[in-house]
Amino acid sequence: MMPQSLGDSSPEEFRKQLHELADWIADFRQNIESLRVAPDDKPGAIRAQLPPQPPEEGEPFEKILADVDRLIVPGLVHWGHPMFLGYFGWTTTAPGILGEIITAPLNVNAMTWRTSPAATELETLVIDWLRQWMHLPKDFDGVVYDTASVGVMHALAAAREEAAPSTRKRGLVGAGAPVFRIYASEQAHSSAEKAAIALGLGEENVQRVPVDAEFRMDAAALREMIAQDGQRNFQPLAVVATVGTTSTAAVDPVPEIAKVCHENRMWLHIDGAYGAGFAILSECKSLTDGWSDADSIVVNPHKSLFVPLDFSVLYVRNLERLRRVFTLIPEYLRGDTVEAQKNYMDYGIQLGRRFRALKAWVIWRSLGRTGMVARMREQIRLANLLARWIKTDDRFELAAPVSMGVVCFQFVGGDQNEIDRLNSQIVERINAAGRAYLTQTKLRGRTVMRIGLGNVLTTEQHLRDAWELIQKECSSAGSPMVRP
Ligand SMILES: Cc1ncc(COP(=O)(O)O)c(C=O)c1O
Numbered sequence: 262m263m264p265q266s267l268g269d270s271s272p273e274e275f276r277k278q279l280h281e282l283a284d285w286i287a288d289f290r291q292n293i294e295s296l297r298v299a300p301d302d303k304p305g306a307i308r309a310q311l312p313p314q315p316p317e318e319g320e321p322f323e324k325i326l327a328d329v330d331r332l333i334v335p336g337l338v339h340w341g342h343p344m345f346l347g348y349f350g351w352t353t354t355a356p357g358i359l360g361e362i363i364t365a366p367l368n369v370n371a372m373t374w375r376t377s378p379a380a381t382e383l384e385t386l387v388i389d390w391l392r393q394w395m396h397l398p399k400d401f402d403g404v405v406y407d408t409a410s411v412g413v414m415h416a417l418a419a420a421r422e423e424a425a426p427s428t429r430k431r432g433l434v435g436a437g438a439p440v441f442r443i444y445a446s447e448q449a450h451s452s453a454e455k456a457a458i459a460l461g462l463g464e465e466n467v468q469r470v471p472v473d474a475e476f477r478m479d480a481a482a483l484r485e486m487i488a489q490d491g492q493r494n495f496q497p498l499a500v501v502a503t504v505g506t507t508s509t510a511a512v513d514p515v516p517e518i519a520k521v522c523h524e525n526r527m528w529l530h531i532d533g534a535y536g537a538g539f540a541i542l543s544e545c546k547s548l549t550d551g552w553s554d555a556d557s558i559v560v561n562p563h564k565s566l567f568v569p570l571d572f573s574v575l576y577v578r579n580l581e582r583l584r585r586v587f588t589l590i591p592e593y594l595r596g597d598t599v600e601a602q603k604n605y606m607d608y609g610i611q612l613g614r615r616f617r618a619l620k621a622w623v624i625w626r627s628l629g630r631t632g633m634v635a636r637m638r639e640q641i642r643l644a645n646l647l648a649r650w651i652k653t654d655d656r657f658e659l660a661a662p663v664s665m666g667v668v669c670f671q672f673v674g675g676d677q678n679e680i681d682r683l684n685s686q687i688v689e690r691i692n693a694a695g696r697a698y699l700t701q702t703k704l705r706g707r708t709v710m711r712i713g714l715g716n717v718l719t720t721e722q723h724l725r726d727a728w729e730l731i732q733k734e735c736s737s738a739g740s741p742m743v744r745p
Contacts, residue, residue, distance in 0.1 A: 270322075278322050281322075281323075281326070282326070285326060286358060289334070290341075290353075290355065290358075293339060293341060293342055293343070293718070294342065294343060294344075294718075296334070296335075296339055296342065297335070297339075297695030297696075298338065298339055298342045298344050298345050298692075298695055298696065298697060298698040299338040299339075299692050299693075299695055299698050300335055300336050300337065300338070300695075301693060301695060302335075302336055306336075307332060307333075307336040310332050311328075311332065338698065340353070341353030341716065341718070342698070342716075342718075343716055343718035343719045343720065343723045344696060344697040344698065344719070344723055344726070344727060345697075345698045345716060346697060346698060346699045346712045346713060346714065346719070346724075346727055347698045347699055347700040347711075347713060348700060348713050349535050349564045349565065349666070349667070349713045349715055350640075350666055350712075350713035350714045350715035350716050350719070351563060351564050351565070351570070351715050351716070352567060352715055352716045352717045352718070353569065353716075354567055354569075354624060354627075354628075354717055356623055356624045356627030356628065357567060357568065357569040357620060357623070357624045358569070359623055359627075360568075360569065360619055360620030360621070360622070360623030360624055361569050361620050363619060363620075363623065364615070364616050364617075364619045364620055367616060367619070369616050370613050370614065371384060371605055371614040371615065371616050371617075371618075372594075372604070372605065372606040372611075372612050372613055372614055373594065373597050373598050373599070373602075373604040373605075373606055374599050374602035374603055374604055375597045375598065375599050375602070376597050377616065380616040380618060380619070381602070381603055381604075381605060383616075383618040383619060383622055384404075384405055384605060384617070384618035385603060386618070386622070387405075387618045387621045387622050387625065388402065388403040388404070388405065388574055388576075388618075389402075390625060391403075391560065391562065391566075391574055391621075392576065394540065394541040394630065395537060395538075395540045395541070395549065395552070395558075395560065396540055396546065396549045396552070397549075397552060397553070397558070397576060398553050398578075400578050400579055401558070401576040401577065401578050401580075402576065402577065402580040403574045403575055403576040403577065403580065404574070404575055404580070404583070404605055404608040404609060405572060405573070405574055405605075405614075405617050405618060405621075406573050406574075406575060406609060406611075407571040407572075407573060407617075408561070408571055408573050409450070409452060409532065409534035409559045409560075409561050409573050410450075410452035410455055410456070411573065411609070412534075412557075412559035412573050412574075412575035413452050413453060413456045413501065413530060413532060413559060414452075414455070414456035414459050414460065415575055415583060415586075415587075415608070415609050415610075416456075416499075416528070416530045416556070416557035416559065416575060416577065416583075417443065417453075417456045417457070417460055417462070417498075417499055417528075417530065418460055418583075418586050418587075419528070419556075419557070419577060419582050419583045419585075419586050420498055420499045420527075420528030420530070420556065420557075421433075421438075421441065421460060421462065421498065422582075422585065422586045423528065423582065424438075424441065424496065424498050424528075425437070425438035425439075425441075429585075429586055432461075433461050433462075439494070439495070439496040440463070440466060440494070440495050440496065441462050441466060441495070441496050441497075441498035441499075442466050442467075442468055442487075442490050442495045442496065442497050442498060443457060443462065443466060443467045443468070443498055443499045443500070443501065444467075444468050444469075444470050444483055444486060444487065444497070444499070444500045444501070445467060445468075445469065445470065445478075445500070445501040445502075445503070445532075446469065446470050446471075446472050446476075446477070446478035446479075446502075446503060446506070446513060447469045447470065447471060447472050448472050448476050448478075448503065448506040448507070448508060448509065448511060449469070449478075449501055449503050449506065449532065450503070450506075450507050450532060450534070452532075453467045453501045453532075454467045462498075466495070468486055468490070470482050470483045470486060472511070475511060475661070475662055476506060476508070476509045476511035476661055476704070477511050477512060477513050477514055478502060478503070478513040478514065478518065480514050480517035480518055480520075480521060483500065483518065483521055484521050487521065487525055487527075491525075497525050497527050498527060498528060499522075499527055499528035499529070499530055499556075500518055500521065500522050500527055500528075500529055500530070501530045501531075501532050502515050502518045502529065502530070502531050502532070502555075503531075503532045503533075503536075504531055504532065504533040504536035504537050504548060505533060505534070505535035505536020505537070505539070505565075505664070505665060505667075507535075507702075508661070508669065508702040508703075508704060508711065509660075509661035509662070509664060509667060509669050509704065510535060510536060510664035510665045510666070510667035511661070511662075511664060512536060512548060512664065515531060515550060515551030515552065515554075515555070516550050516551035516554075517551075518551070519551045519554035519555065522554075523554065528556045528557070529554065529555045529556050529557075530555065530556065530557045530558070530559070531552060531555045531557070531558040531559070532559055533558055533559060533560045534559055534560065534561040534564060534573070535561065535564045535565055535665070536548065536565070536664075536665060537558060537559075537560035537565075538560055538561075538562060538564065538565035538566040538637075539565060539637065539665050541566070541630065541633060541634060541637070542634055542637055542638065555578065556577065556578055556582075557575060557576060557577045557578070557583075558575075558576045559573060559574065559575045559576075560573070560574050560576075561573045561574075562574065562621060564715070565637070565665070565666075565715065566625075566633060567624050567625075567628060567633060567636070567717075568620060568621045568624055568625075569620055569624075571617070572617050572620065572621055580608070583608050583609075584607045584608055587607055587608055587609055587610065588607040589607075594606075636717055637666075640665070640666040640714040640715055641665065641666060641714075643666070643714045643719070643721060643724050644663050644665070644666050644667065644668050644712075644714050645663055646721065646724065647663075647668050647712060647714075647724055647728060648663045648668055648670075650728050651668070651670045654732065656672060656673065656674070656732075656735060657670050657671065657672055657673060657735075658670065658671060658673050660704050660707070660709040661704060661709075666713055666714035666715050667711065667712070667713050667714075668711070668712045668714075669702065669704060669709045669710070669711045670709060670710055670711075670712075671684050671707065671708070671709040671710060672684050672687060672710075672735050672738075677707070680707075680708075681707060681708040682708075683735070683738050684701060684707075684708045684709060684710055685701055685708050686738055687710065687731060687734045687735055687738055688700065688701045688710055690734050690738070691727075691730055691731065691734055694730075696726075696730060697726070697727045697730055699711060699712050699727070699731075700713075710731070712727070
């Protein structure tokens with residue numbers, strides 16, 4: 262755009278830029294493997310190369326794109342790189358990129374049905390597709406948020422309102438609410454605490470329940486903790502059960518937990534941010550045991566179901582329970598609010614909302630259920646293959662059962678503190694070298710390495726290359742005692 266002109270770029274100029282951008286995107290995807298997975302810059306190095314003053318005059322797009330190439334791309338960890346094996350190894354896909362691109366020019370606000378009829382109805386549709394894939398009963402309906410952290414906060418707000426009606430109006434003190442307690446396993450994600458902070462429930466009132474040998478919540482311990490809290494004048498409010506924990510993708514015993522919740526009239530929230538998506542696989546159907554007894558369940562299709570970040574769905578049994586907590590129609594929106602239609606602004610604190618459903622609709626139509634299932638089976642196959650390689654090398658052992666696309670393992674033998682340091686060092690050295698990226702976590706106080714498979718570009722050969730890097734790194738990091 263000419264700096265001095267008003268309005269938008271000319272149609273001709275825009276078309277030319279789009280063509281250039283199409284090539285840029287296609288080249289980026291095609292050449293991604295030639296990039297370092299993670300940069301080797303020192304903190305602040307990228308910013309130091311960018312002018313600190315805001316631009317006074319407009320600049321040509323070509324110049325901006327050149328800076329993206331020169332400064333931004335080399336300064337990123339490339340989560341879409343086939344050797345990115347960190348976290349849950351989520352994926353970028355060509356149809357996902359297309360979905361994001363189509364969303365950009367529309368730039369609508371999906372706050373009410375009237376302000377965005379198709380965005381609202383498509384959101385309802387994709388939420389229902391996912392509900393079917395997850396075998397959730399029809400009385401579950403949902404809303405799309407950005408993240409699971411936001412999802413659990415809304416779920417607990419609904420739980421709080423049911424346990425202390427009128428908290429919404431008068432606040433916890435005004436409503437005479439007791440001190441509520443929330444329970445989540447030692448392996449559960451910290452988003453439960455964040456939600457408690459935001460909702461005025463108090464971080465310390467999230468109680469961590471011990472786990473069994475396979476990192477699943479111990480339901481007997483949960484029952485005991487609830488009973489003890491009841492005697493100490495705390496009011497047990499909710500349990501967050503996890504399907505696919507952050508470190509090991511462990512699955513809590515939901516049916517048993519549901520029973521405890523039922524007996525104590527507590528809200529059951531299932532954190533299926535990563536794992537719930539695997540319910541789409543017929544062989545994982547048992548994952549869904551107990552889900553129909555839950556009050557809410559969150560799933561992040563951006564983690565396991567191929568949708569680009571961000572896209573998280575919170576399902577609530579009888580969604581009206583969530584609407585009651587958050588519906589509020591300011592006068593200036595009354596004309597744009599058709600009460601008989603779904604107005605997604607009513608289901609959370611956000612008013613303005615991106616049209617996230619479009620990219621989900623594009624990717625899910627492009628891959629179809631069978632395309633997704635085939636890719637997820639391949640992730641699981643690769644995870645199990647890696648586990649076999651680990652088992653055949655005496656210097657390593659699995660640190661947790663392989664679950665979904667997650668493998669936790671450690672370099673073993675020798676002094677424990679030294680071994681922890683070595684495990685951490687191996688991950689850091691591999692990541693610093695830029696050829697692969699993995700993460701580390703702590704299990705029972707021990708540092709372990711962790712690989713997450715989920716990227717559609719990651720092949721068996723990539724995994725083999727990563728495994729060889731780990732083996733090589735471990736040989737040069739020092740040789741702790743080999744297991745007898
Ligand atoms: C089990 C689990 N729950 C919740 C979250 C938080 O997800 P989000 O980043 O969408 O808030 C994560 C993040 O990895 C997770 O692993």
